[in-house]
Amino acid sequence: MNDNTDSFDTTPHKGVRRETIHELTVRQEKLLATDYPGPIGRKFLRKLKADRPNLDITLVNKYSFAKDYPGDDISGIVTKVRKDIFDVIQYHPAKVVDIDLFGGLPEYAVKAIETAPNWRHILLTFTKNWRHRKLPGALSRGDDPAAFMEGWAKRNGWRVIMTQRPYRRKNKNVIMGIEDERGPQYWTFLIERR
Secondary structure, eight states: OOOOHHHHHTTTHHHHHHHHHHHTTTSSSSSEEEEOSHHHHHHHHHHHHOOOOTOOEEEEEESSSOOOOOOTTTTTTTTEEEEEEEHTTOOOSSSEEHHHHHOOOOOHHHHHHHHSSOOOOEEEEEESOOOOOOBBBBSSSOOOOOHHHHHHHHHHTOEEEEEEEEOOOOOSSSSGGGSSSSSEEEEEEEEEEO
């Protein structure tokens, strides 16, 4: 069990995200989301399904988490797909999409979101910095994520709001096990297609 994942799962920021998803899925038939690997996330999914029994929940992640094991208590509640969410969004009929990235926003994701036909609301979280050496990032070095999102939304005729202030995850991988706030800075936006 990864204690790091569990501690991220219990932050107030994850609570805000779950409340937002709960509200967005009122009167919806489908939800497309990146995976909720921790115990609190799984508890939220069971509650969401209990509150919205007709909601079809699809979780997408390229990689299987260590906690995905036979007899998992969310089997039958969600459908899991092992692909890139930016590929799945091209054909999935969900109007509400929850994309919680572990890192920065890639350029190909921006294009995928623009061309995906069905979504109406996307809750998108990403870090300020893109660190992948082979693939281009959406933001240039030093770009402000809020300014980038405002310009992107304006070009596409969307509405975008920052749902919570930027936050940092705790960094536990520092010398001598010191826990501090030097982890990556995360930004969360709600994009609405009109």
